[in-house]
Amino acid sequence: MTPTIAILLIITFVVSTVGLLLLIWSIANNQFSDSKQAARTIFYAGEEGHGEDPALGGDSARIDSGTTNIEAIKARSSADQSSRNATLTWLSSAVFWLLLGSLYGLLSAAKMHWPELLGDIEWLTFGRARPIHLNVVTYGWASMAGIGVAIFLMPRLFKTPLVGGKYAVSGGVVWNIGMLMGVGALTLGLSDGEEWLEFPWQIDLLFVVGGALCAIPLLLTAARRQVEHLYVTSWYMLAALVWFPFLFLLANLPYVFPGTSGATVNWWFAHNVLGLWVTPLGIGIAYYMIPKILGRPIISYQLSLIGFWSLALFYSQVGIHHLIGGPIPTWLVTLSIVHSVMMSIPVITVAINHHGTMWGNFGRLKDSPTLRFVWIGALMYTASSLQGSMEALRSINVITHFTHYTVAHAHLGMYAFLSFILFGAMYFIMPRVMNWEWPWRRMISLHFWLVSSGILIYFVSLTIGGWKEGLALLTADMPFMDVVRMTLPYLQARTIGGALMTLGHFVFALHFVAMLRRHGPYRDKPTLFRTLAKETDQ
Numbered sequence: 188m189t190p191t192i193a194i195l196l197i198i199t200f201v202v203s204t205v206g207l208l209l210l211i212w213s214i215a216n217n218q219f220s221d222s223k224q225a226a227r228t229i230f231y232a233g234e235e236g237h238g239e240d241p242a243l244g245g246d247s248a249r250i251d252s253g254t255t256n257i258e259a260i261k262a263r264s265s266a267d268q269s270s271r272n273a274t275l276t277w278l279s280s281a282v283f284w285l286l287l288g289s290l291y292g293l294l295s296a297a298k299m300h301w302p303e304l305l306g307d308i309e310w311l312t313f314g315r316a317r318p319i320h321l322n323v324v325t326y327g328w329a330s331m332a333g334i335g336v337a338i339f340l341m342p343r344l345f346k347t348p349l350v351g352g353k354y355a356v357s358g359g360v361v362w363n364i365g366m367l368m369g370v371g372a373l374t375l376g377l378s379d380g381e382e383w384l385e386f387p388w389q390i391d392l393l394f395v396v397g398g399a400l401c402a403i404p405l406l407l408t409a410a411r412r413q414v415e416h417l418y419v420t421s422w423y424m425l426a427a428l429v430w431f432p433f434l435f436l437l438a439n440l441p442y443v444f445p446g447t448s449g450a451t452v453n454w455w456f457a458h459n460v461l462g463l464w465v466t467p468l469g470i471g472i473a474y475y476m477i478p479k480i481l482g483r484p485i486i487s488y489q490l491s492l493i494g495f496w497s498l499a500l501f502y503s504q505v506g507i508h509h510l511i512g513g514p515i516p517t518w519l520v521t522l523s524i525v526h527s528v529m530m531s532i533p534v535i536t537v538a539i540n541h542h543g544t545m546w547g548n549f550g551r552l553k554d555s556p557t558l559r560f561v562w563i564g565a566l567m568y569t570a571s572s573l574q575g576s577m578e579a580l581r582s583i584n585v586i587t588h589f590t591h592y593t594v595a596h597a598h599l600g601m602y603a604f605l606s607f608i609l610f611g612a613m614y615f616i617m618p619r620v621m622n623w624e625w626p627w628r629r630m631i632s633l634h635f636w637l638v639s640s641g642i643l644i645y646f647v648s649l650t651i652g653g654w655k656e657g658l659a660l661l662t663a664d665m666p667f668m669d670v671v672r673m674t675l676p677y678l679q680a681r682t683i684g685g686a687l688m689t690l691g692h693f694v695f696a697l698h699f700v701a702m703l704r705r706h707g708p709y710r711d712k713p714t715l716f717r718t719l720a721k722e723t724d725q
Contacts, residue, residue, distance in 0.1 A: 191448030198437070198503075226484035226491075228418045229344065229475060231259035238482040240555050240713050262346065264619075269348035270339050271620045273355035273404070277335030278613060279703065280363050282696050284327025287370075289689040291320035296685045300678040310374045318385040319373045325383065325460070326394065327366050329601065331359070332609045333468035334401055337424045339616050340475055341405050344421045345412030351404035358400030365393030379439075381449065383457040388439045398432055419491040423471030426499065430463040447514050451507065458506025461600065462530075466568075467498070469605045470537055472612050473565045477544055480558045480615075481551065486543040494536035501529040508579040511588065527579035534572040541565040554715045556631050560611030563639075567603035571596065586661065591674060591681075592653025595646045602688075603642050610638070610695065617702045618713075625714040626707020630698045632716055637691030645684030652677025 227235060295317040297304050305311045342349045349355075369386035372378070378385045405428065409421075417425075438456035478485055485491060507515070507523035545562055552559045574596055577583055587593055614631065618624050625631060652674050659670045701707050 191444055191451055223484070223488070225416050225418070226478075226488040228414055228416050229420070229479060230484075231263055231346070233259050234482065235484070236482050238551075238555075239479045240557065240715070263343065265348055266342035266346065267339070267619045270342050270352060273349065273352040273359070274335050274339045274616065274620055275703070276356045276359040277331050277338060277401075278616070279699075280359060280366075281328050281332035281335060281609075282699050284323050284331065284366060285692050286696055288320055288323035288328055289685075289692045291316050291323065293682070293685045293689050295320050296678070296682045300675050300682065309376075315373055315376060318378060318382075319370055321383065322369060322373070322385055323366070324601070325465075326369075326386075329465050329605055329609070331362065332613070333427075333465060333472075333605075334398075336472055336609065336612045336616065337405065337428070337468065338401070339620070340420065340424070340472070341408050344418055344475070345408055345414060347408060347411050347413045349404055350407040350411055354403040355401045355405075358397040358403075360397075361393055361400060362397030365390055365397060368393070381453045383460060384438055384453065388441050391435065391439045395432060395436060398428075402428055418475075419485075419488070419495060420471040420475045422492070422495050423467040423474070426495070427464055427467035427471070430467075431460070434459050434463060450510065450513065451515055454506040454509045455504075456506070458509065459503060462498070462502040462505060465601070465605050466502075469564065469568065469608045470494075470498075472608050473541055473561050473568075476557060476561045476608075476612060476615060477541060477565070480555055480561075481544065481548050483544065483548075485540045486546075487540055490536045491540050494533040494540070497529075497536070498533040501526050501532070505530060505575075505579070508584065509588075511581060511584050524579050524581070527576050530572060531576050534569060534576075537565075538569040542569075554717050556625075556635070556714070556716060557611045557615040559635065559716070560607045560614065564604050564607030564611065567599060567607065571600035571604055574599065586657035587653065588657070590653040590657045590660070591649045591677065592657060595649035595653055598642065598649075599646055603646065607638075610634075613699070617699070621702055621705065623702060623705045624710035624712070625698065626701055626710070627698065628714050628716065630694055631714065634691050634695045634698070635716075637687050637694060641684045641687030641689075641691060643684070644687065645681055648677045648680035648684065652680075 294305070294311065295313060298306075298313045298316070302313070309315075338349065338352075338355055365386075368390045372387050372390060373385055377387055379387055384391075405425070409425070434456055438452055444452040474485065474491060504523050504526045507519055508527050511520050511524075513520075541562070542565070552562060578587055578593075578596060587596075614625065655677075656670060656674050659665050659673060660667075
């Protein structure tokens, strides 16, 4: 057993032990008891039974007698405004990085079938453009948007105004400085050379500082919470904010994990940054948004906690299945495969809750932008996670490994799941912090159909092309260049899908800027997909 593997196993054991102790604590403090009441903790008095889609005025908080519960609305508004500056700092930055990352991603996709495109410009070569795309969309878009949504939700979850919001604003500034320096370093060809960890480790320290500054107000607010029970969204988000810096620091330790051991740590981190960072953020947001939009609690609160704890216990060793056939012990790969299959437990529990809560309310998808984006994202979490468990099996992995199939799977999770949920959350949040409705419903609809059709084309083309590529690579008498030529039509379709998604991002960004500047027609009713009765379409 190498020291690296021993370290990873010790860390996994410690994480699992801590998770077990927290589970025992949660049981001892009645976090599993009275689940029906616990599922209602996200509602203020009188809100249950009334969806919160209208952002201004409206009747989203009523008491049994049918009169408006002014105190509930005021308390909710106070919580929203307390996080306004910090939320806008992180979300605005995320939208900028989304645009930049999309452009680099589109360039990288085009170069796969048009390699001479801008090939004489060294800082736009594939070896630099692709790492910039990956790191910008991961740490710039997904991470900053996820933190921004968490900052907004925590005062609502704890029913107390955000404490120390200036720390979160400062953290956002430091994080952006790190992003600018990281992109600049990769543009100049300075890289640590490990996927998901290309930013030089000296720059990575800025992300640690920025994240720590952001955690201060969240912890202070949690300490002053006015609710006894921690709703499941709080568990997911607080856990993600603990897991990520731990993973990020360990994976970025310089000179500690060279050679093959470095590859092991690299994929241990790469998969965990998905499962223990962005996945908890996405699931937690969906656990809040779906019941709030519908005005009904999730169908099984105890099941939601089982899903959280099984994620915490099973996910930490999943990433090693990317090294099947590599120079690492076979038993370690087998352990990872077992963990991957066991991940079906949290996936199924989350699916039952998200989609079961939606049962009988699918008609709302015709109207609500937030609900449509979030629910589709939740559906894609189910699909991508079950696909990932299957892909970890040796019989499947031997075909899909090192093919475009894996790229399709990664985008199903990182984009169709997480980004859709983040889009939906931002459509929910912005009217509440800006006191201004989204001005143009047609731009919301255009954004949705562009990104939906784009990811559909992207995923289907790479899934089919990647599977055929894998089968061809297993054919010993087939020349490699013939395999490459076979994939070209699928790569061209991928670029078309990426172009549609990028166009959708620019539509969304333009609408987002209009919200920040309070441009466009004033609306006193929510901006939904369909025109309400007696309302003029814009």
